[in-house]
Amino acid sequence: MKLQKTNISASVNIAEKLEVLAKEKENARRKLVVTARQLAVTAKEKESVRLKLEVTARQLAVTAKEKESVRLKLEVTARQLAVTAKEKESTRRKLEVTARQLKRLHETLEKKVFERTKDLEQTRAKNEAILASIGDGLVVVDKEGKISYINKSFEEMLGWKTEEIIGKSMVEVVPREDINGVEVSFKERILTLVLSGQKFVADLTNPFYYIRKDKSRFPASSIVAPVILNGKIVGAVEVFRDIMKEKEIDKAKTEFVSLASHQLRTPLSTVSWYSEMLLAGDAGEVTHDQKKYLEEIYHGNQRMVDLVNTLLDVSRIELGTLIIESKPTNIVKLAQSVIDEQRLQINEKKIKFSPSFETDIPLMQSDPKLLRMVIQNLLSNAVKYTRDGGRIGISIFLDNKNNVFLKISDTGYGIPKNQQDKIFTKLFRADNVIGKDTEGTGLGLYIAKSIVEQSGGEIWFESIENKRTIFYVTLPLEKTRKKNGAKTPH
Amino acid sequence: MKDSVERQPQELQILKMSKNKKILIIEDEKSLARALELKLANAGLEAKAVFNGEDGIKLLQKESFDLILLDLIMPKMDGFTVLAVLKAKKVKTPVMVLTNLSQDNDIKRTKEFGAKEFFIKSNTPIKTIVEKIVRLLK
Numbered sequence: 001m002k003l004q005k006t007n008i009s010a011s012v013n014i015a016e017k018l019e020v021l022a023k024e025k026e027n028a029r030r031k032l033v034v035t036a037r038q039l040a041v042t043a044k045e046k047e048s049v050r051l052k053l054e055v056t057a058r059q060l061a062v063t064a065k066e067k068e069s070v071r072l073k074l075e076v077t078a079r080q081l082a083v084t085a086k087e088k089e090s091t092r093r094k095l096e097v098t099a100r101q102l103k104r105l106h107e108t109l110e111k112k113v114f115e116r117t118k119d120l121e122q123t124r125a126k127n128e129a130i131l132a133s134i135g136d137g138l139v140v141v142d143k144e145g146k147i148s149y150i151n152k153s154f155e156e157m158l159g160w161k162t163e164e165i166i167g168k169s170m171v172e173v174v175p176r177e178d179i180n181g182v183e184v185s186f187k188e189r190i191l192t193l194v195l196s197g198q199k200f201v202a203d204l205t206n207p208f209y210y211i212r213k214d215k216s217r218f219p220a221s222s223i224v225a226p227v228i229l230n231g232k233i234v235g236a237v238e239v240f241r242d243i244m245k246e247k248e249i250d251k252a253k254t255e256f257v258s259l260a261s262h263q264l265r266t267p268l269s270t271v272s273w274y275s276e277m278l279l280a281g282d283a284g285e286v287t288h289d290q291k292k293y294l295e296e297i298y299h300g301n302q303r304m305v306d307l308v309n310t311l312l313d314v315s316r317i318e319l320g321t322l323i324i325e326s327k328p329t330n331i332v333k334l335a336q337s338v339i340d341e342q343r344l345q346i347n348e349k350k351i352k353f354s355p356s357f358e359t360d361i362p363l364m365q366s367d368p369k370l371l372r373m374v375i376q377n378l379l380s381n382a383v384k385y386t387r388d389g390g391r392i393g394i395s396i397f398l399d400n401k402n403n404v405f406l407k408i409s410d411t412g413y414g415i416p417k418n419q420q421d422k423i424f425t426k427l428f429r430a431d432n433v434i435g436k437d438t439e440g441t442g443l444g445l446y447i448a449k450s451i452v453e454q455s456g457g458e459i460w461f462e463s464i465e466n467k468r469t470i471f472y473v474t475l476p477l478e479k480t481r482k483k484n485g486a487k488t489p490h
Numbered sequence: 491m492k493d494s495v496e497r498q499p500q501e502l503q504i505l506k507m508s509k510n511k512k513i514l515i516i517e518d519e520k521s522l523a524r525a526l527e528l529k530l531a532n533a534g535l536e537a538k539a540v541f542n543g544e545d546g547i548k549l550l551q552k553e554s555f556d557l558i559l560l561d562l563i564m565p566k567m568d569g570f571t572v573l574a575v576l577k578a579k580k581v582k583t584p585v586m587v588l589t590n591l592s593q594d595n596d597i598k599r600t601k602e603f604g605a606k607e608f609f610i611k612s613n614t615p616i617k618t619i620v621e622k623i624v625r626l627l628k
Binding site: 259261262265266268269270272273274276277280282305308309312316 | 519521522525528529532563589590591592593594610611612613615616617
C-alpha cells in the first residue's frame, strides 16, 4: 500500500503536471488554432493574392499578347511605311520625269500652236486677199439673209461700204431688176430661194440689173450657193459680175467674125467666079480634061465656102447675134425645098426615099431660115451617111400637144453606142464615119440642136450601128421664143 | 452647081435684050470688079467699075446709070455710107448689094437704106447675079 500511496502522490503530481501540460498543450493548441486560423486567413489572403496575382498575371499575359500583336502590327506598319516611303520616292521620281516630259510636250505644243496659228493667220490673210482681190462682187449672208461679209469689188460695184451694209438684208439693200427693168420681188430673189432650200445653185445664164447705192444700175449675172453645215443651210454666198465688159467683148467678137468672114470670102469669091466663068466658056472653049479639072477646083472651093458659112453660123449662134425672125411658116414646103436641094445626091446614091407629110399642118410661128437649117442638116446627114441603095424617110405630123413633129430616118452607118452621148457636141464626129466621109465638119448636129433648143423645141435620136438612125424633132406650133439678136440685156 | 454654070447661050440671048443699059460697079476688090465687068460685057451690057465709094458717088454726079452694084467694105467710103448718101440725094437708081458680109444686121441695114437686092458673093454664082441684073433691068 505505500507504494500506491506514493504512487498516488506521484500520480497526483503527475496528474497535476499533466494538467498543466494539457493546459499548456491546450494553450499551444489554441495558439496553434489561432495561428492556424491566422495561417488560414493568411493562406486565404495569400490565395486571394495569388488569385489576384494570377488574374494580374493573366491580364499581364493578355496585355503582353496584345502588346506583341500591337508590336507586330506596328512592325508591319513600319514595314509598310518603309515600302510606302520607297514607293513615294519612286512615284516622286516618276512624277519628276513626267513633269519634264509634260514640259517638253507643252513646249512642242506651244510651238506647234504658234506655227499653226501662223499658218491659219497666213491662210486667213490669203483668203482675205483672195476675196478682196476677186474681180467679181462677193457677198456672204447668214441664214436670215443678213450680210456678214462683202469684198472690195462689191463695194466698188455697188457703191456700199462694208461698215454701212454689214448686218443688213442683202435683198432689201441691193435691189435687183430683171431684163425688162422690173424689180424682182423678195420672194423671187435667187438669194431667198437658195436660203429657203428651194433652189440649190442659181446659174449665170439669166442676166439682170443690180441697183447701186446711188440708184444707177449695171447689167450683171450671178451665182448663189448655199452654205451648208451638218445638212442645214446656215447662209449663202453670192458672186456676181458686171457683164458690161462681156457685152463689149461680145461685140468685139462679132465684129471680128464679121471681118474675118469678109476677108476669107473675098478670095473664095474670086476662085468661084473665075472658075465658073472658065467653065461657062467666057474665056473660050475648054477641053474635056480642062473642064474636069476646073470642076475639081470649083467643087473644092465650094466646100471651103460651105465651111466658112457653117463656121459663121456657129459663131452667130454662140454669140447670140442671130436674129430670130418668126413668121408663119409652112414647114412642109420648107422640107420640100430641102428635099429638092438634095434630090441629086439621093438619086445618085439610088436611095429609096419616102417622104410622108400630114396634110393639114397649120402654119407655124418660126424663123424659116433657121428651121431650114435644122431640116437641111438632118436630111443631108441621112443622105451622106447612108450606103447606096439604102432607105431614107422623112415625115412631118402634129402630135396631140400642138407640137410639130419631124422625123428623119435612114438605114445608114448609125452612131456607135459609146459615142451617142457626144453626137451633138461641137466638132464631134463619130469614128465610124470619119474614114468614110471627109466632108463633114462636126457642126451640123450642134447647129441643129442649138436652133431647136433656142426655139423651145427638143431633138433626140435612136440609132443602131450599121442598121438605122432616126432623128426626132419637136417644135412648138405657136411660137419660137423671141431672141433679139443678143444674149445680154439692153 | 455644075449644070448651072453651063447654060451660057440662053443666058446671052436674054441679056442681049437689055442693051444700052449702063451699070456701075463699086467694088474695091479689083479681080471681082473685073470678073463682073467681063461677064456683063459678054452678056452685052455696058459696065463701069470704080474701086471705092467716094469715086462711085463722084461718077454718079457726072453720069447716070441704070443699076448700081455695090460692095460694102471699101476704103475711103464704105457701101453703107454710099447708100446713105444716095438716099439723102434722093437718087432712085436701084442698088444691088454684092458683099461678103452676111450678118443679119448688115442685111437689114442695107434694106433700110433702100437696097433692092443683097447677095453674098462667095455664096452666089456670078451667073445668078447676071440673071438677076437682067430681070431688074427689064
